[in-house]
Amino acid sequence: MMMNNVHNVIGGFARFETKIDSLAGRDYVGLGARVLFVVVLLPYYFNSALTKIDGFGLSAGAFAQILPPIAEQYLYDTSAIPFFPWHLIVWTGTIGEFVLPLLIVAGLFTRLAALGMIGFVIVQTVVDVAFHGATLGMLANGLPIELIDQRLLWVSLLAALVFAGGGVVSLDRLARRTAA
Template sequence: MGSLTRAYEAVFHGLDRILGGWFLGLAARFVFAAVLFLYFINSAFTKVGDGLFGFFHVSVGAYAQILPKMMEAVSYNTAEIAFFPYKLIVYVGTYMEFILPILIVLGLFTRLAALGMIGFIVIMTYTDIYGHDVGADTIGSLFNDNPSSLIADQRTLWVFVMLVLVLKGPGFISLDYLFGRWSRR
């Protein structure tokens, strides 16, 4: 049994040495790109106007998605929303939903972008639960026999992918790594 344990440890420690510097970060960024990138980008596009310059115009939909109860209270009239802090929150939230996913996929400022995405997911979850009044079925719960709740289960996995990037970095195949090598020269 002792030699089997040593062989087992040798194989997996060897894999960790070979893959440790690049694989986890690249894998986490690949999973993010494959599963979540288009979700966040498409969601961000619902918050801006149409056309070439529409990107620079935050839509009423952005306010309704980010500040749902406040928008309902002012009959969806954005002129009645104070710039600070509410319009600022909407603008920052809208454009961070574009910027952070792009940074993660490119592997640029990855740890900071992943930390920002964790904050974004937490705020998004709070808004969904308390702002949009989603039901218990949608919220779900952890440690049950149903792994498909839209909030508790899925967003826990999203945050886990982001935590891998915060803790391990983007890996060798990233702009962070290239710029780091360039700056050390």
């Protein structure tokens, strides 16, 4: 009798798990990851990108944030900084900071945009540590507020988008249905 009850419980749990798996498939993982991105990272990156623009050009702050030694070398005079490679690097980073998050929000080229954002987070972390004096911290030390923990959480959210795609409500899905 007891073995029968255990079997029923296990069987019921297996059916429940199968139902959850069908409901929370890859489509909903992608959608959920995009919603989390909108709530957690979009405001951060959008506000950061706005600090890099001055009218239709780059601000001195853009160079100070992305290439601090170059900004200091030219005394924050953006007109004195050579276009190649410095302006090109800063323009690329600034445009990426605007465009990649918007692509993720729209669910357009989601996997590629998320992969680009992972690269962006890695470069951002290197710049923060190498040029801005941020402390990377240590993994698994019980302090989840350290930079490495924060950035790894961001990357894991973006990695979910790389593997799952934009989800059920995305322009990627619409394009795929239109093409079929």
